[in-house]
Amino acid sequence: MNTDFAIIGGGVVGLSLAWGLLKQGYKVTIVDGSDGSYRASRGNFGLIWVQGKGVGAPHYARWTQRSASLYRDFSEELSDATGINVSLEQNGGFEYFFSDDDLLQTQAVYEQLKQQLGGDYPFEILRGDALRKEEPTVGPEVTSAILHHQDGHLNPLKLLRALNADCQRMGGVYLSNHMVRSVSKGHQFTLSCDDGTRIGADRVILSAGLGALDLGPKMGFVTPLEPERGQVLITEKLPRMINRPSVTARQVDEGGIQIGATNEKIGFNRDVTTKGIAFLADQAIRTHPFLAKVKLVRSWGALRILSRDGKPIYQESPTMPGAYLVTCHSGITLAAVHARLLPGWFDKKQDAPDLEAFSEDRFRLS
Numbered sequence: 200m201n202t203d204f205a206i207i208g209g210g211v212v213g214l215s216l217a218w219g220l221l222k223q224g225y226k227v228t229i230v231d232g233s234d235g236s237y238r239a240s241r242g243n244f245g246l247i248w249v250q251g252k253g254v255g256a257p258h259y260a261r262w263t264q265r266s267a268s269l270y271r272d273f274s275e276e277l278s279d280a281t282g283i284n285v286s287l288e289q290n291g292g293f294e295y296f297f298s299d300d301d302l303l304q305t306q307a308v309y310e311q312l313k314q315q316l317g318g319d320y321p322f323e324i325l326r327g328d329a330l331r332k333e334e335p336t337v338g339p340e341v342t343s344a345i346l347h348h349q350d351g352h353l354n355p356l357k358l359l360r361a362l363n364a365d366c367q368r369m370g371g372v373y374l375s376n377h378m379v380r381s382v383s384k385g386h387q388f389t390l391s392c393d394d395g396t397r398i399g400a401d402r403v404i405l406s407a408g409l410g411a412l413d414l415g416p417k418m419g420f421v422t423p424l425e426p427e428r429g430q431v432l433i434t435e436k437l438p439r440m441i442n443r444p445s446v447t448a449r450q451v452d453e454g455g456i457q458i459g460a461t462n463e464k465i466g467f468n469r470d471v472t473t474k475g476i477a478f479l480a481d482q483a484i485r486t487h488p489f490l491a492k493v494k495l496v497r498s499w500g501a502l503r504i505l506s507r508d509g510k511p512i513y514q515e516s517p518t519m520p521g522a523y524l525v526t527c528h529s530g531i532t533l534a535a536v537h538a539r540l541l542p543g544w545f546d547k548k549q550d551a552p553d554l555e556a557f558s559e560d561r562f563r564l565s
């Protein structure tokens with residue numbers, strides 16, 4: 200089997216890249232692991248989130264904003280092609296505060312970032328009646344909120360399904376249950392899978408999430424990644440109760456309220472814990488007291504893929520030119536730039552984004 204690009208990993212990152220490359224006319228084969236793999240793309244919170252990203256690193260804020268700005272068009276193209284509506288809403292998102300001190304601290308940080316971004320960081324502070332007019336279910340303990348107008352959310356499982364369907368519609372080959380065990384390079388790349396399948400490719404993208412920890416170093420990458428557990432809850436379906444998403448709770452297109460997520464560095468452990476659920480439920484009820492009477496129907500744990508500084512990595516291998524590592528903490532948020540802009544970066548096009556600041560040099564030098 201031969202292909203222009205072999206993509207290792209069929210999560211949202213691999214599929215976004217595959218989609219963009221197929222649009223450019225490339226032959227693409229996506230090689231994806233098994234149901235036992237760690238799969239952040241199936242367990243996340245579905246936010247397209249700008250606020251708070253890129254503090255101290257405005258290039259990351261700009262990259263995130265660029266993706267948010269490309270999302271509407273990207274999701275409409277996906278939906279037109281597949282009939283799958285990813286339920287994108289980009290009407291802004293809230294960060295809630297229970298004390299003025301916390302608000303003032305965050306406000307100062309955002310003001311500084313806004314200045315670094317030349318003013319393009321549209322947020323406002325809402326309190327009292329103004330806040331409750333926008334979000335009537337917010338409880339009395341909430342003293343204020345930051346409404347950031349570039350934030351939004353979608354249904355991440357529908358995004359994954361739409362990307363997968365459209366990649367296959369455009370002729371992409373999707374191999375599930377194929378774990379790539381090694382990648383070698385002769386006149387072209389050869390990927391060897393655990394079932395004996397061998398795939399020849401002109402170029403290879405390693406976008407295997409935490410699976411990159413195994414293959415990355417063998418392909419010349421630093422791969423400074425670690426897992427971070429996020430526990431998430433979902434309630435029964437309800438009529439519209441929450442207008443805009445926050446990192447604490449959002450109402451999904453199907454009616455359930457998704458509550459999340461913990462941040463726990465405890466290795467490769469996806470368990471759900473009573474302590475985790477209690478913490479999430481407490482935060483959510485303080486923010487939206489009506490949730491105290493709502494039934495929880497499901498909870499799960501999934502692992503984030505964190506680089507050492509939390510920012511994406513876009514790197515061509517120094518030892519295997521033509522092989523690339525693409526990984527990030529916010530693959531839903533960045534799906535639009537990955538689909539639209541990374542194909543040009545692989546091809547070193549003149550108008551490709553400058554991603555030098557996201558290379559692995561920052562880890563090699565430190």
Ligand SMILES: Cc1cc2nc3c(=O)[nH]c(=O)nc-3n(C[C@H](O)[C@H](O)[C@H](O)COP(=O)(O)OP(=O)(O)OC[C@H]3O[C@@H](n4cnc5c(N)ncnc54)[C@H](O)[C@@H]3O)c2cc1C
Pocket residue numbers: 207208209210211212213230231232233236237238239240241242243244245246247248377378379380406407408409410411414428429430431459460501502503504526527528529530531532533
């Ligand atoms: C609780 C939680 C909440 C989150 N919330 C958000 C959010 O609101 N917004 C946002 O933008 N992001 C969010 N994220 C992050 C987002 O989910 C991830 O950035 C994204 O899913 C990463 O996608 P991926 O394709 O890199 O990895 P994955 O989804 O983990 O996919 C990796 C794929 O690679 C495959 N694989 C692994 N090894 C191999 C191998 N050797 N051979 C072949 N295939 C292999 C696996 O089978 C898997 O399918 C959240 C994550 C978590 C855990």
